Amino acid sequence: MTSTTTTTPARGTGDPVLETVGVTKTFGGVHALRGVDFQLAPGEIHALVGENGAGKSTLIKVLTGVYAPDAGEVRYAGETRHFRGPSDAQDVGISTIYQEVNLVPLLSVARNIFLGREPRNRFGLIDVRSMNQQARELMRELTIELDVSKELGRLGLGAQQMVALARAMSVESRVVIMDEPTSSLEAKEVTTLFTVARRLRDRGVGLVFVSHRLDELWELCDRVTILRDGRWVHTGPLAEMSRLELVSSMLGRDVEEVASEGATEFGESHRRSEEPAMVVSGIEVRNRLHGIDLTVRPGEVVGLAGLLGSGRSETVKAIYGAMHTDAGEVTVSGKKVRANSVRRALSAGIALLSEDRKAEGIIPDLSVRDNIALAVLPRMSRAGVVSEGKIDALVETFMRRLQIKASSPQQKVRELSGGNQQKVLIARWLCTEPTVFLLDEPTRGIDVGAKSEVQSLIDELAQQGLAVVLISSEMDELVEGADRIVVLHDGSAQSELDSRNLSSSELLRALAGDRSTDSPRGGQTGGPTDSPTDSKGEAS
Amino acid sequence: MSATEVDPATTNSPEAAMASRARFAALVQRQGAFAIFVLVMVVASFSFDSFLSRGNLTGIAVQASFLAMLALGMTFVIMTGGIDLSVGSVFALGGVLAAWGSQHGTLVAFALPLGVCGLIGLVQGLVIARGGLPPFIVTLAGLLFARGLLLLLTDEGAKTYKVPAGSSFRKLAQSDLLGVPYPVLLVVLFFAIGALVLHRTSYGASVLAIGGQEDAAELMGLPVQRTKVLTYVASALLAGFGGIMIASYTSSGVTILGVGLELEAIAAVVLGGTLLTGGAGTILGSLIGVLLLQVIKNVINQVGSLDSDWQAVVSGSILLGVVTLQRWLTRAERT
Numbered sequence: 120m121t122s123t124t125t126t127t128p129a130r131g132t133g134d135p136v137l138e139t140v141g142v143t144k145t146f147g148g149v150h151a152l153r154g155v156d157f158q159l160a161p162g163e164i165h166a167l168v169g170e171n172g173a174g175k176s177t178l179i180k181v182l183t184g185v186y187a188p189d190a191g192e193v194r195y196a197g198e199t200r201h202f203r204g205p206s207d208a209q210d211v212g213i214s215t216i217y218q219e220v221n222l223v224p225l226l227s228v229a230r231n232i233f234l235g236r237e238p239r240n241r242f243g244l245i246d247v248r249s250m251n252q253q254a255r256e257l258m259r260e261l262t263i264e265l266d267v268s269k270e271l272g273r274l275g276l277g278a279q280q281m282v283a284l285a286r287a288m289s290v291e292s293r294v295v296i297m298d299e300p301t302s303s304l305e306a307k308e309v310t311t312l313f314t315v316a317r318r319l320r321d322r323g324v325g326l327v328f329v330s331h332r333l334d335e336l337w338e339l340c341d342r343v344t345i346l347r348d349g350r351w352v353h354t355g356p357l358a359e360m361s362r363l364e365l366v367s368s369m370l371g372r373d374v375e376e377v378a379s380e381g382a383t384e385f386g387e388s389h390r391r392s393e394e395p396a397m398v399v400s401g402i403e404v405r406n407r408l409h410g411i412d413l414t415v416r417p418g419e420v421v422g423l424a425g426l427l428g429s430g431r432s433e434t435v436k437a438i439y440g441a442m443h444t445d446a447g448e449v450t451v452s453g454k455k456v457r458a459n460s461v462r463r464a465l466s467a468g469i470a471l472l473s474e475d476r477k478a479e480g481i482i483p484d485l486s487v488r489d490n491i492a493l494a495v496l497p498r499m500s501r502a503g504v505v506s507e508g509k510i511d512a513l514v515e516t517f518m519r520r521l522q523i524k525a526s527s528p529q530q531k532v533r534e535l536s537g538g539n540q541q542k543v544l545i546a547r548w549l550c551t552e553p554t555v556f557l558l559d560e561p562t563r564g565i566d567v568g569a570k571s572e573v574q575s576l577i578d579e580l581a582q583q584g585l586a587v588v589l590i591s592s593e594m595d596e597l598v599e600g601a602d603r604i605v606v607l608h609d610g611s612a613q614s615e616l617d618s619r620n621l622s623s624s625e626l627l628r629a630l631a632g633d634r635s636t637d638s639p640r641g642g643q644t645g646g647p648t649d650s651p652t653d654s655k656g657e658a659s
Numbered sequence: 660m661s662a663t664e665v666d667p668a669t670t671n672s673p674e675a676a677m678a679s680r681a682r683f684a685a686l687v688q689r690q691g692a693f694a695i696f697v698l699v700m701v702v703a704s705f706s707f708d709s710f711l712s713r714g715n716l717t718g719i720a721v722q723a724s725f726l727a728m729l730a731l732g733m734t735f736v737i738m739t740g741g742i743d744l745s746v747g748s749v750f751a752l753g754g755v756l757a758a759w760g761s762q763h764g765t766l767v768a769f770a771l772p773l774g775v776c777g778l779i780g781l782v783q784g785l786v787i788a789r790g791g792l793p794p795f796i797v798t799l800a801g802l803l804f805a806r807g808l809l810l811l812l813t814d815e816g817a818k819t820y821k822v823p824a825g826s827s828f829r830k831l832a833q834s835d836l837l838g839v840p841y842p843v844l845l846v847v848l849f850f851a852i853g854a855l856v857l858h859r860t861s862y863g864a865s866v867l868a869i870g871g872q873e874d875a876a877e878l879m880g881l882p883v884q885r886t887k888v889l890t891y892v893a894s895a896l897l898a899g900f901g902g903i904m905i906a907s908y909t910s911s912g913v914t915i916l917g918v919g920l921e922l923e924a925i926a927a928v929v930l931g932g933t934l935l936t937g938g939a940g941t942i943l944g945s946l947i948g949v950l951l952l953q954v955i956k957n958v959i960n961q962v963g964s965l966d967s968d969w970q971a972v973v974s975g976s977i978l979l980g981v982v983t984l985q986r987w988l989t990r991a992e993r994t
């Protein structure tokens with residue numbers, strides 16, 4: 120599709136390829152969209168932003184035929200369309216990566232990429248060899264090397280997301296829509312994704328891009344549309360907008376008010392006592408972790424930094440007993456915790472907010488209240504009686520604190536927006552009052568407003584004496600949130616940095632530096648591999 | 660950083676070790692039933708002289724062929740994450756209709772049961788796919804419906820339709836090709852087609868995708884409803900065809916057959932390594948599951964002193980054992 124739009128001076132000025140006119144969508148009593156007008160031009164990358172629950176994903180689902188709008192219409196290439204399902208939208212040339220990684224874990228990577236449009240041989244049967252071949256080429260284009268016949272579910276989240284991208288790229292489309300594609304990606308994969316997106320744009324494809332990492336928007340996008348509470352608020356070129364203006368318009372607050380807040384909501388370093396809350400020593404996991412030591416004192420936030428495959432998620436999982444360890448010891452408040460048992464870890468006061476929320480944690484068909492209450496039930500009902508009132512009060516507090524957007528505590532978690540589901544999980548763990556809190560990417564997928572709220576909550580808990588281990592791929596969050604940062608590399612602790620006088624770029628350099636000092640290419644074996652496939656979320 | 664650096668040098672150690680362990684677990688998952696099958700065969704052939712005789716083996720194969728037809732359809736149904744409880748009754752109904760139809764010509768003996776059974780499958784499929792009702796309930800209703808219809812047709816089972824003596828319909832299950840009985844050949848043929856459909860057609864891919872993650876299949880634009888409807892139709896047709904075979908084999912429409920056969924079919928499929936939650940499994944595994952169940956029956960029949968009710972006890976225990984093993988292995992493999 121070599122279109123002439125590449126030479127258009129201002130991007131986003133062509134006739135829209137995909138648009139909505141006055142689209143309204145309600146669920147029960149909840150107005151997810153109220154008369155939204157949206158236009159996507161060919162050859163532009165269009166950012167779609169808004170708080171959690173603003174209606175971004177719903178708009179995307181209306182655009183792609185998952186939902187039929189209650190009022191208003193969808194137009195494709197100037198014509199009104201009534202897509203009856205996602206396949207209709209796909210057929211006309213709209214590729215979509217939905218917010219949740221939406222692939223089939225039990226099928227192979229290649230199968231997932233080509234499901235529904237597999238290459239055929241002359242008998243009309245699926246040509247498995249050429250399917251695998253094409254899949255390999257696609258993944259190579261994305262600079263991801265993996266075995267495409269491997270079950271998708273065995274890959275880490277980031278790699279799964281890249282497979283979703285490969286699927287979207289595997290067909291010629293005029294529109295590509297990506298709902299928070301970068302939330303589980305590492306810097307390098309993000310770069311790859313951006314390269315791919317720009318290449319598509321230059322070919323005249325119209326792209327929609329959703330992200331809560333605001334810096335990404337200016338790096339990639341041409342125009343932005345802002346939604347607030349299901350309403351259209353603004354559309355315009357990003358270059359003409361400052362970050363402050365964008366955030367204030369997203370949140371519906373004054374620029375001055377927003378400006379007074381820092382980059383993150385973390386306070387200064389915490390009061391610590393000297394008795395460690397948790398001591399981890401010599402944790403070994405075959406092929407993954409090699410003798411990890413870690414000490415966290417009450418009131419201290421220890422950051423874990425490292426590149427993809429460095430073993431951050433594995434470390435916290437191993438501590439939590441969710442990943443089988445071959446050696447090592449965890450003690451909490453001086454008492455040894457039996458290894459490899461989540462239950463023992465829990466009762467010792469260790470809580471883990473895991474990286475893969477969908478697979479581990481959320482129970483979609485239970486209400487917000489019950490999902491939160493789940494974790495406190497054992498504690499609150501020790502005498503056999505559950506105080507409903509107490510639970511309600513607790514749930515109410517957290518819903519307010521974390522700005523969980525739900526029609527009521529009784530609403531099913533399934534029906535919440537992605538970011539709000541995330542907040543429910545955080546709330547659940549917070550109200551267990553753990554001694555040690557392991558947080559794996561706690562602010563992923565959460566909008567700017569709530570992000571600072573989560574950060575200040577972590578801060579507050581640390582002030583109260585909680586020991587926190589924080590994993591984040593956002594450097595700011597680590598540098599400002601943690602008191603100390605332990606840098607992991609290839610499954611062992613490489614160095615420790617004091618975060619007081621550290622800048623994000625210094626940390627980034629430390630990570631990269633670690634890398635260049637010893638990355639034996641094709642050298643001796645025995646070093647753990649760090650393909651994206653092994654890095655994350657494996658021990659589900 | 661990471662991806663491009665995985666080169667062959669690193670893959671032959673820890674990665675490879677993990678992979679081979681995973682492969683072993685997968686092997687047991689798929690071939691656990693096969694191992695037990697071989698074991699039982701070996702023990703039986705040493706214990707009973709007549710076990711390996713041509714007559715006995717052929718008998719086992721023919722006896723197994725009816726259940727195999729049901730199990731084939733059931734495999735697809737379970738792979739979509741569903742269940743079909745109606746197949747036993749549909750099988751019996753198919754048999755009675757075929758026997759009755761054979762009095763009006765061989766064509767009727769095929770067309771009538773396939774038509775009626777296909778229709779039952781279609782209705783079940785539509786209600787499950789469009790109406791979103793749980794397959795368990797819908798096919799339970801189908802079970803009752805088919806059995807009721809059968810009782811109506813046979814005066815509460817009192818009447819048995821006979822296949823006319825000279826009818827060519829008898830040939831279907833009573834002839835053989837180079838010593839291999841037709842039913843056995845048909846099973847081999849159908850299973851080969853089944854495997855091809857599962858692995859090499861987009862319908863098969865949809866089946867696995869739906870069982871693996873239905874929401875995802877929907878968002879990927881796969882024809883979820885159509886696939887489900889087709890699957891229940893196919894299951895009912897295969898059950899009906901099994902009925903046709905048994906009518907031909909026994910030369911009559913036996914009404915008491917097929918009671919509980921749906922459970923045996925489910926057992927065979929699960930033994931064969933198909934996940935009851937859907938999304939993964941093999942066609943060949945189901946065939947082995949069927950054979951295993953049949954061999955156990957045969958062995959217990961040969962032990963003269965044992966009540967034939969022991970069949971169910973032994974089959975049940977083996978099922979439990981295999982499923983526990985599968986579960987344990989998949990666990991071990993994932994951590």
Ligand SMILES: Nc1ncnc2c1ncn2[C@@H]1O[C@H](COP(=O)(O)OP(=O)(O)OP(=O)(O)O)[C@@H](O)[C@H]1O
Nearest residue numbers: 146151171172173174175176177534535536537538
């Ligand atoms: N299936 C549903 N049933 C009921 N309410 C729903 C459903 N889907 C979405 N909603 C509601 O619609 C609103 C908009 O949700 P949507 O998922 O579009 O938000 P979003 O902008 O994508 O947020 P996030 O950044 O958290 O992903 C939310 O209040 C949500 O609770």
Ligand SMILES: [Mg+2]
Nearest residue numbers: 176218536537
């Ligand atoms: Mg969303």
